[in-house]
């Protein structure tokens with residue numbers, strides 16, 4: 001598998017200055033909305049602690065909860081399927097559809113089905129698949145993967161959407177008003193809801209005590225997909241389990257506030273049992289999750305509720321765009337998920353981070369994202385998967401950074417030292433994504449000198 | 464070995480040491496009266512709150528408020544509409560509905576959400592294929608926050624449950640907020656005691 005070169009890919013995005021500036025602004029705006037909204041909830045930090053603890057409990061008892069969920073769902077009249085990997089997932093879905101002669105499937109956004117590459121699989125077998133989330137539909141029509149897990153087309157400007165719609169839906173080429181474009185999509189998608197023989201969604205949560213699958217959307221397209229056609233399939237990763245409805249409350253309070261800074265999604269739906277005359281299936285998918293559960297440093301990444309907050313806050317993601325990661329999951333969460341699937345292919349991703357820890361600070365389920373990114377760097381170095389240029393730069397930096405004393409001496413020699421050191425490390429052709437950056441001005445005093453002057457009470461010199 | 468058993472076996476084998484399940488408090492903020500909070504939250508989510516007077520003729524009130532609409536499908540006894548939901552055989556028949564009328568089982572002040580299930584909608588698609596939605600709500604049925612909402616028996620009993628908070632919305636193109644992305648273009652909650 002070809003190695004993804006994140007720095008190279010992001011240079012194309014950065015070259016489109018208007019897009020990059022808007023992308024950066026829009027996502028930072030989401031981050032600020034998240035901050036404002038979370039500050040209105042006095043128990044915000046308590047909710048994050050609870051969410052983290054509930055997920056850790058569930059994951060450490062996952063086999064039992066999966067069995068409980070399955071038993072409940074079956075008792076509710078739902079047909080439950082298990083898929084070891086993407087291939088089996090796609091086969092199961094296709095078998096269900098083929099057995100009922102389904103020709104058109106309406107779908108709401110699901111990162112799991114992206115991960116499994118379900119759409120091309122079904123299309124190759126003659127089934128028409130229509131994405132019904134606006135952002136996801138834009139990406140489908142443009143033959144691009146989603147660039148963000150919550151707002152799939154966030155890297156596009158209105159003119160880009162107008163171009164795609166003119167080309168594929170025949171809309172007015174001169175009209176790029178978002179209201180017009182959105183209305184066009186509504187009008188063109190509606191006939192599919194009526195004609196489709198099956199609807200499909202992912203699942204944000206699966207509740208063990210009820211056997212229900214919970215789906216959160218703002219457009220209501222999941223509810224249309226599930227409630228209009230006679231057949232409904234929900235694909236759910238095995239890590240989506242929560243034990244009780246009481247736990248669900250914690251996650252629903254956190255999800256949209258973290259994602260978009262809104263108190264809740266417009267629609268939070270709990271599908272427990274098929275409606276009269278309808279059929280409901282749930283496909284529980286592993287695809288590497290059980291294996292990740294056994295990775296001591298990385299299993300807590302399974303707590304992720306896919307809110308996207310870590311992406312919105314990440315300076316590298318905001319400036320490089322989701323497509324530059326060359327993977328289904330981008331941004332900080334993508335950096336820690338993708339290498340478990342293919343270490344070599346994604347070996348550059350853990351370096352697409354400043355390790356500033358902002359992702360960890362906003363994560364509603366308290367995943368230590370930046371620490372996991374750092375662990376991946378070590379693993380990649382140990383497996384000798386470092387790209388050559390990084391290796392060369394690291395070796396030079398390593399000599400200085402390996403010894404805190406030597407490092408301090410080198411920057412204390414002259415006030416201007418910091419300008420020389422990072423310039424050599426960051427701006428040389430050995431570090432591709434340092435090219436677009438400037439380091440902040442040198443502080444008059446180093447932190448170490450400040451610390452010694454102000455905080456050294458114990459008479460010891462920190463090493 | 465089936466895929467099911469292989470997955471369960473792998474999960475069992477890889478599960479990290481057991482972590483305890485915390486109790487989830489209700490985070491009561493009983494001090495705040497629910498109705499004003501519900502109104503503010505609903506409006507923030509793009510919904511509208513209406514308060515027809517207690518002695519109003521509801522059918523006339525609806526006819527005036529939605530004077531341009533022709534196909535009114537009702538699921539409540541208080542308002543006849545032009546069509547009864549009980550008469551619908553299949554979801555697709557609701558394709559031409561312009562206004563759907565139902566009653567929420569309860570509402571949530573924190574988020575401005577109303578609760579609907581197949582008991583209130585009769586045909587679930589009613590809440591989505593219609594262009595506009597009018598939901599009656601007894602002001603006595605407003606709970607404070609989502610913890611109280613999920614503690615209600617409805618979620619475990621209904622086949623389909625939705626917390627609906629305002630009309631269908633999207634901000635997928637340049638973050639411009641648009642109502643009526645796929646489902647209803649407008650949602651009005653009318654305070655009408657049961």
Ligand code: SF4
Nearest residue numbers: 304305307308310363
């Ligand atoms: S890692 Fe945390 S912040 Fe990032 S998407 Fe997952 S839950 Fe959200």
